[in-house]
Amino acid sequence: MKKWYNSIESAGTSFKGKVRQLRTLFESPKSLNYDSQSSSYSSSEDSCNHNFAKLRPVKSFGSDYYKDSWSVLESSSIRFPGTEDRVVVYFTSLRGIRRTREDCDAVRMIFRAFKVFVDERDVSMDAAYRKELQGLLGEKHVTLPQVFIKGKYVGGADIIKQLNESGEIRKILQMLPVRDRRFVCDACGDVRFLPCSNCSGSRKIFDEDEDVMKRCLECNENGLIRCPECCL
Structure with missing residues (x-):
């Protein structure tokens, strides 16, 4: 090593050249090619990222997609x-x-x-x-x-x-109707539903003409109706 170093120094090579020649002794050709290829790797990676951005579907509805x-x-x-x-x-x-x-x-x-x-x-x-x-x-x-x-x-x-x-x-939301945020519906308490007044939430009514119990047609499967006071 000392003999080799002296020969390099006498030749007046630059420090960078010395480092490069030292690497040839201890590193494989594959690792030496890494530096030269790294720039091409980074450029190709940027290109891939750019292409991926182009391929991003519009239906992602991201906030960056909407300009206004x-x-x-x-x-x-x-x-x-x-x-x-x-x-x-x-x-x-x-x-x-x-x-x-x-x-x-x-x-x-x-x-x-x-x-x-x-x-x-x-x-x-x-x-x-x-x-x-x-x-x-x-x-x-x-x-x-x-x-x-x-x-x-x-x-x-x-x-x-x-x-x-x-x-x-x-x-x-501009131009939409507003209301006091403290407002609470007196009828339903902002639940938006009330027990059916026709069947009292039981979902069944008595048909006097046929003398049988029938399914109430005015309420949903839970015996509820939409609040007439706060639901349009």
Whole structure:
């Protein structure tokens, strides 16, 4: 080694050249080629990342996709006629799945903070709401919550949270009716349902003409009706 080093020094080679020649003694050709190829690797990796970004589906509904609040609604192809003046939230009040319940509560709290009227449709209280939602989305299995704003489908909890963080949700909710956030319906206590007045929630009524008990046709499977005071 000493003899070799002296010969290198006498030749007046640069320090970088010495290091390169030292590496030839202790490193394999494969490892020596790594430095020369690293730059090409990084450039190819950047290219892959760029191509992947191009391939990202539009239906991901990320907040970076929407440039403004107008595009959120205009990009939706699913319409809910008759609800152009409100926010409709399909959710569940059951605690069976923790993540689902947390998402439902988070979305409901976001809209309550803006004091807009929200038509909350609890699918666990009325199976007709689930069938209604399935028909709107054209899917048999749907996750909760799902939100419609001004008669147009927006999405689930993730997109609502993103729009809230970016501030776009405030623009979307402009021109919608508002109410005092302290308001609580005297009739139902904001539960949105009441026991059926026709059968008192029993789901059965007595038909005097036929002298038999029949199924009440005015309430749902739980013997409930929508509150006539706070539900439009």
